[in-house]
Amino acid sequence: MGRAIRMGPGYFPMILAGLLALLGLIVLISGLAVPAGESHAINFAGWPWRSLALVTLAVVIFGLGIRPLGLGPSMGLAVFLSALASRKFNLLTGLASALIMVAFSWAVFIKGLGLPLPLLGPWLGGY
Structure with missing residues (x-):
């Protein structure tokens, strides 16, 4: 260190x-x-439990899915689940956000930095 x-x-x-x-x-x-x-007294009833659970689930799914699914599907699922946590969720906006984030992460991490991350993992026929 x-x-x-x-x-x-x-x-x-x-x-x-x-x-x-x-x-x-x-x-x-x-x-x-x-x-x-x-x-x-802390009032736990006023906390946004659904949003907290969805954002936590999105991080877990990304972490567990990056190797078998690849960068694209795991990033798309994580972004879509995070968008689903919003009270103002719209299906079209959630899908567009996921697609834009997948394209951006592909451009930056795979093409720009040259990291050896497969866009599609072995479960989906890639790498």
Whole structure:
């Protein structure tokens, strides 16, 4: 990993991960803080459980699906499920967002950076 005076390849990602974790903790604490004069009981009934579950499911599906399905289908499913979490969801907008994101990620990661990611995985006849 190295030190500040002689950085190794893992130094910057570790510092960045630490800073992001700290910012996430600050956001979590400020989100759970109760203003003065209000009840100290946390009301879980007002939380958007459906949206929280869909966004979490989208991340899990992307992580588990990238190898067997490939970048295109797993990215498309993840973006569509994330769009489905919105209260203003529209089928056409969700499909368009997924298609645009798949095309953008293909252009950046596969063509631009040359990463060895298959667009279609072995389950779908690719790679």
